[in-house]
Amino acid sequence: MFGASIDSLPDPEDSEYPAKAAVVLTGLRKLEAALAQAASRSRVTPTVIVSLAEVRNAYDALMVQAANGPGATLGQQMYLARRNARLSVQETANGAGLRADLLEAVEAEQELSGDEASKVKELIGALAR
Known part of the structure; x- marks a missing residue:
């Protein structure tokens, strides 16, 4: 779901990019928090850990791209x-x-x-x- 949202973002040079990226980043932060909580339980599955890693990687990549743009927050x-x-x-x-x-x-x-x-x-x- 977030992959499609990230793929649909405008070019990082676009003036609308920072605001639109911020919306996706907010969603990724919420998902990361939920997955981190799930991963802290004693009976976690590999799927949860893999999902947590994927969300953190997506968040990191999007934050870096946004931070390198002209309208970085x-x-x-x-x-x-x-x-x-x-x-x-x-x-x-x-x-x-x-x-x-x-x-x-x-x-x-x-x-x-x-x-x-x-x-x-x-x-x-x-x-x-």
């Missing part, structure tokens, strides 16, 4: 900077003196205060060096 940029630095959300938050839930909110495209957005932009710049 702050959350997409943060994800890519953190990914390129090979840091978890918690490691990034600890190193930057920010809350992990704030970085998770950024990557989930939730609204930030002006001060929080400034700190995240500084962090992205620091990680990009």
Whole structure:
């Protein structure tokens, strides 16, 4: 289902791409959370693990593509900077003196205060060096 949604996205250079990609990414985050919860149970099947891996791979690929586009959101940029630095959300938050839930909110495209957005932009710049 998400494969078809990803395939139907406009070209990453299209001005509508960031918003449309964000919708698919939201769905992938929800599916990943459900599969991760299922995978944490004691009697998980290989199908669940394979599905979780596929969703995480699709999410990662779409976030990277979106973050490299001209209309990349702050959350997409943060994800890519953190990914390129090979840091978890918690490691990034600890190193930057920010809350992990704030970085998770950024990557989930939730609204930030002006001060929080400034700190995240500084962090992205620091990680990009």
